[in-house]
Amino acid sequence: MKRPHAAAALCLAGALAYPILFADPYFLHMAILIGIYALLAISINLLLGYTGQLSLGHAAFFGVGAYLSSLLYLNLGVPIWGGLILAVVGSGVLGFFVARLAFKLRGAYFVIMTIGIAEVLKLVALNWVDLTKGPMGLTDIAAPQINLGFITIDFAQKVPYYYLILLCVVLAAILQHRLVNSTLGRSFIAIRENEDLAESVGIDSFKYLVIVVIVSSSISGAAGSLYAHYVSFIDPGVFAFFISVNAVMMAIGGGQGTQAGPILGAILFTLIPEWLRVFGDARMAVYALIVIFIVIFMPKGMLYYLAQIIPGKKNDGR
Amino acid sequence: MEGLHSKQRNMVFIQYVINGLIIGGAYALIGIGLTLILGIMKVVNFAHGEMYMLGAYFLFTFFSKMGIPFLLSMVLAILAVMGIGFVFEKGILKPLRRRSIDTVMLSMIGLSLFMQNIAMLIWTPVPESIQSPLPMTTYTLGGLYFLPQRILVICAALLLVVLTHLLLKRTKVGKAMRATFQDLEAASLMGIKIDRIYSFTFVLGAGLAAASGTLLGPIFTVHPYIGNLANLKAFVIVIIGGLGSFWGAVAAGLLLGVFESLGAAYVSSGYQDAVGFILLILILIKRPTGLFGKVGQMR
Numbered sequence: 001m002k003r004p005h006a007a008a009a010l011c012l013a014g015a016l017a018y019p020i021l022f023a024d025p026y027f028l029h030m031a032i033l034i035g036i037y038a039l040l041a042i043s044i045n046l047l048l049g050y051t052g053q054l055s056l057g058h059a060a061f062f063g064v065g066a067y068l069s070s071l072l073y074l075n076l077g078v079p080i081w082g083g084l085i086l087a088v089v090g091s092g093v094l095g096f097f098v099a100r101l102a103f104k105l106r107g108a109y110f111v112i113m114t115i116g117i118a119e120v121l122k123l124v125a126l127n128w129v130d131l132t133k134g135p136m137g138l139t140d141i142a143a144p145q146i147n148l149g150f151i152t153i154d155f156a157q158k159v160p161y162y163y164l165i166l167l168c169v170v171l172a173a174i175l176q177h178r179l180v181n182s183t184l185g186r187s188f189i190a191i192r193e194n195e196d197l198a199e200s201v202g203i204d205s206f207k208y209l210v211i212v213v214i215v216s217s218s219i220s221g222a223a224g225s226l227y228a229h230y231v232s233f234i235d236p237g238v239f240a241f242f243i244s245v246n247a248v249m250m251a252i253g254g255g256q257g258t259q260a261g262p263i264l265g266a267i268l269f270t271l272i273p274e275w276l277r278v279f280g281d282a283r284m285a286v287y288a289l290i291v292i293f294i295v296i297f298m299p300k301g302m303l304y305y306l307a308q309i310i311p312g313k314k315n316d317g318r
Numbered sequence: 319m320e321g322l323h324s325k326q327r328n329m330v331f332i333q334y335v336i337n338g339l340i341i342g343g344a345y346a347l348i349g350i351g352l353t354l355i356l357g358i359m360k361v362v363n364f365a366h367g368e369m370y371m372l373g374a375y376f377l378f379t380f381f382s383k384m385g386i387p388f389l390l391s392m393v394l395a396i397l398a399v400m401g402i403g404f405v406f407e408k409g410i411l412k413p414l415r416r417r418s419i420d421t422v423m424l425s426m427i428g429l430s431l432f433m434q435n436i437a438m439l440i441w442t443p444v445p446e447s448i449q450s451p452l453p454m455t456t457y458t459l460g461g462l463y464f465l466p467q468r469i470l471v472i473c474a475a476l477l478l479v480v481l482t483h484l485l486l487k488r489t490k491v492g493k494a495m496r497a498t499f500q501d502l503e504a505a506s507l508m509g510i511k512i513d514r515i516y517s518f519t520f521v522l523g524a525g526l527a528a529a530s531g532t533l534l535g536p537i538f539t540v541h542p543y544i545g546n547l548a549n550l551k552a553f554v555i556v557i558i559g560g561l562g563s564f565w566g567a568v569a570a571g572l573l574l575g576v577f578e579s580l581g582a583a584y585v586s587s588g589y590q591d592a593v594g595f596i597l598l599i600l601i602l603i604k605r606p607t608g609l610f611g612k613v614g615q616m617r
Contacts, residue, residue, distance in 0.1 A: 054420055054423075056427075101599060101602070101603065104602060104603075105602065107419065108356070108362040108419070108423065109557055111362070111423070112550070112553045112554070112557060113598070113599075113602070115550060115553075116550065116554070116594075116595035116598060116599070117595070119550060119591070119592070119595060120592045120595045120596065123588065123589055123591060123592040124592075126588060127586060127588035127589060241546065242431075245427055245431070248424070249424075252424070281438070281439055282435070282439060284431065284435040284438075285432055285435035285436055285439065287431070288428050288429070288431035288432035288435060289428070289432060291424075291427075291428035291431065292410075292425050292428035292429060292432065295421055295424040295425050295428060296414065296417075296421065296425055299421060
């Protein structure tokens, strides 16, 4: 086995054993949140890390995924499996339209456009009270169950939900791996490195950017759906700017343009705010300083610095 | 009777337009500040809205808490924010001058998060309201109503727009700023001290945002997160107005104010804050360079 494969297998083994080693509900809870955020970070990484386009509006897809599958469950009784698939499709379709619109622009203007779309959707969630209950939010979003005849797996339990999330993260990581190592992925990187040059060798950058946004937004939609069915309550806060910023920080802090980076970033940036609880009310101010520090002094991401210490290995604990 | 009703409706419509223009005047100030910083310094200043927030909070502290006269408090608040802007420019932006635009942008997002949380520690997250000392009685003119605080907003906004325009057109530093905007290297070769121009631009932009905050603070409530929306609206104004376009920002600010006011009145007040983005999306479909931008100003 190649070294990265061995490292990935090691991580997966660790992640599989995690609930046995850390049965405490708090540790499981953190691990589930890390998994949900890892999906978001992978989704950002595909776009930012491989095509170089920064979106600060991915909360839009996260929120649409969360609301779609919650509303389908609450109003039509669609179980999470159907909801999850429809959340993926729905946010992918939204991604298609957003990309067609927003990629008329690049750079800062594109960033503002993505933020704007998330803000508009937040206002829709706040104001379309008949459908979304507005600021009251949606409650009683049940976790799914599987009846295998002889045994019923209840995903309201943390351990089964942990494995469900783990499965989704692994699938997203495999999707990322396959995509990045395909001709499509090489076109993405060409666009990141030099869009004009990529165009000149026949890469239709607009088309490829739209494709990457569709994939990226679908993954974010899945994260939203999984989040809603885990916490069983959502409000317009799922469209918050902070969620988009956090996901971007995870991709950058972990290592953008690498495959393990976003997962490492999700681990770090979910745990750091928890450790900062010692600062009390000043917690988020300290967190902001850490964000600034990482952006300025560690732009290559933690994975890069970690690889310098132990070549070929990476931290575990998903 | 029919005619009277339609006349009343027209008056109400004009009243909404005027209310929108008043708020739009303050929007224009934030927009000008941001467009100057983005155009001249190439800095995507996500902490711009926080200057607006600090302007409003300093006015609250100076006027409502310390009892300093209202207009003096406004001036002091603006000066204090300009001081903070100076420190940020020298302390954060100057060391990052050679870094990529994305790095600077993300640093400014971190800075904005930092400032919001510091504001929350100082002033608590509970929304505050600044009681304007101006009388609450409305003046009537030709069937239209004007609150003194709102008259102050539009007068001060107009005054600041004109002053900034004169500064850019007539003074040496203004000419240097415009030269830097057009061609950084040529300007620097002509002996313009770029570092000074950058500092001046950032401080001026911060001051304009703070002025906007002191003007709108007594109209809306003040809380640590008002900068978020202010910032997004400022960006909408910059994009609609065209990057680096002074009068574009003024026109887009006024336009945004009017559309928000009409949107709130005739469509739904809940969607008032979405108006800017919807306007932005519609305009960008037709004209990606903004209403007043020229081709080639993009990116």
